[in-house]
Amino acid sequence: MNSKRSLARRSAAVAAAAAAALALAACGGSGDGSAGHNGHTATSPSASAPASPGRHNAADVAFAKGMIPHHRQAVEMADLAPSRAQSAEVKKLAEDIKKAQDPEIKTMSGWLTSWGEEVPAESAMDHSMHGADGMMTAEEMEQLKDSSGQAFDTAFMEMMIKHHKGAVQMAKTEQADGAYEPAKKMAGAIITSQTAEITQMNKLLGTD
Known part of the structure; x- marks a missing residue:
């Protein structure tokens, strides 16, 4: 019984860890996308500079x-x-x-x-x-x-x-x-x- 309960706890912990990892990945992905977008926005003026x-x-x-x-x-x-x-x-x-x-x-x-x-x-x-x-x-x-x-x-x-x-x-x-x-x-x-x-x-x- 204890082993079953322990297994269930481990499974829950693994699931929680997996969920946390997914959340972090999503956040990181969003952050990367945001950084990429911000980076693009920041470089846009210099990219158009030759036409200035x-x-x-x-x-x-x-x-x-x-x-x-x-x-x-x-x-x-x-x-x-x-x-x-x-x-x-x-x-x-x-x-x-x-x-x-x-x-x-x-x-x-x-x-x-x-x-x-x-x-x-x-x-x-x-x-x-x-x-x-x-x-x-x-x-x-x-x-x-x-x-x-x-x-x-x-x-x-x-x-x-x-x-x-x-x-x-x-x-x-x-x-x-x-x-x-x-x-x-x-x-x-x-x-x-x-x-x-x-x-x-x-x-x-x-x-x-």
């Missing part, structure tokens, strides 16, 4: 700071076309250039602001850049403003080809050296669109 505005380098800053005044000058040139150009193709080209580059100026200005960098001032059309990267000199801009008709069309396209070539080179540098994916993507779009426009202008000039 801070993930950039000096080449990205140089690209934005250089391309903003470059684009502004192209838009300034394009603004002259409606009242001076003779060719419908040149007027359309100027319209397309402005339509593409105005939003890019705003986008790049936003990047610089988010990076804590200064956006190039509009009033200072960075005269130090004139003649570099395809930028027009003050004299060339005056020449363009003073021309009209066929003379304007020719001058506009010759200058814009030079201007576009400078932008394409700047964009290639960004693709090679930059780290910020949106900037590298914009650089690719600039290379594609402006190379196509260079080809178009060369055809209109009869120099292709």
Whole structure:
């Protein structure tokens, strides 16, 4: 009788131990899952960090700071076309250039602001850049403003080809050296669109 009672006690103890083990396992499992979830939550911000505005380098800053005044000058040139150009193709080209580059100026200005960098001032059309990267000199801009008709069309396209070539080179540098994916993507779009426009202008000039 005592052996039966002892056996029953041992069986109950084993069952209790098993139940306790299961409870601990469940708790541990829940804890692991919770830790895993919490760990995932904790690492999510860093996982998304590459897409954050801070993930950039000096080449990205140089690209934005250089391309903003470059684009502004192209838009300034394009603004002259409606009242001076003779060719419908040149007027359309100027319209397309402005339509593409105005939003890019705003986008790049936003990047610089988010990076804590200064956006190039509009009033200072960075005269130090004139003649570099395809930028027009003050004299060339005056020449363009003073021309009209066929003379304007020719001058506009010759200058814009030079201007576009400078932008394409700047964009290639960004693709090679930059780290910020949106900037590298914009650089690719600039290379594609402006190379196509260079080809178009060369055809209109009869120099292709």
